[in-house]
Amino acid sequence: MSLVVVVMGWLVWQGATWVVRYFSVHTETVTVTQQTWQRTIDLEQFVTQSDQDWCDNMPNGAYNVLRFKEQRSTREVADGETCHNVRSDHGDGTFTSRRECETRWRSEPVYDDRCRYNLNRWAVVHTERLTGNNLQPPSWPALRLANQWVGGSSPPLGVQREGRRTEMYQVTLKGSAPNPWTCTLQHQDRWQSLPPNSQITLKVRGTGAAVCSSLEDGYAR
Numbered sequence: 001m002s003l004v005v006v007v008m009g010w011l012v013w014q015g016a017t018w019v020v021r022y023f024s025v026h027t028e029t030v031t032v033t034q035q036t037w038q039r040t041i042d043l044e045q046f047v048t049q050s051d052q053d054w055c056d057n058m059p060n061g062a063y064n065v066l067r068f069k070e071q072r073s074t075r076e077v078a079d080g081e082t083c084h085n086v087r088s089d090h091g092d093g094t095f096t097s098r099r100e101c102e103t104r105w106r107s108e109p110v111y112d113d114r115c116r117y118n119l120n121r122w123a124v125v126h127t128e129r130l131t132g133n134n135l136q137p138p139s140w141p142a143l144r145l146a147n148q149w150v151g152g153s154s155p156p157l158g159v160q161r162e163g164r165r166t167e168m169y170q171v172t173l174k175g176s177a178p179n180p181w182t183c184t185l186q187h188q189d190r191w192q193s194l195p196p197n198s199q200i201t202l203k204v205r206g207t208g209a210a211v212c213s214s215l216e217d218g219y220a221r
Helices: 002-023 188-192 212-216
Strands: 025-054 063-089 095-133 160-174 181-185 199-205
Touching: 025 188, 095 160, 160 188, 181 188, 181 212, 199 212
Parallel strands: none
Antiparallel strands: 025 095, 025 160, 025 199, 063 095, 160 181
């Protein structure tokens, strides 16, 4: 028993130590060693796609619908009883007996309508990507549309349009740790204000993980 207590105490101590290390934060002076950026643009095309779902969740505009049955869930149903006798001793050499029963249950599949269908919708067919560093100012990749959609309530099949744009800005930082940190920043202006060889302060957890959000604390676009 004493060994179990010792082991449990050690595990609790280890857990508490990890929690303290994780939530403890100190500040380090670090050097920016690299700046990188990436920008993407999705190319979307209006196409016919095949899909399936439960029929009560089928989207508007679905056509060529094929219905079939499929198990959607299970339910518990009563399947008789399990009974046994329980003996109660009165302590005076006599006893009474009573019969106790419990309901026995079994799982039963529940079937519902499943639908396969076609649907015309916008889909990402290609993503243009452009990357660079501090020597190349961030810019957007060129997106070539073969059959550009000019607008309207019902786009014809095959037309294309520009989709979502994304941008990511990262800095690599070297401090006292043997391995550098890489932090992603939300603001391009903040990223541009951290050129290579500049020194800044960074919050670091006791576990050694960088608190990258500290690079933008109090920073406004």
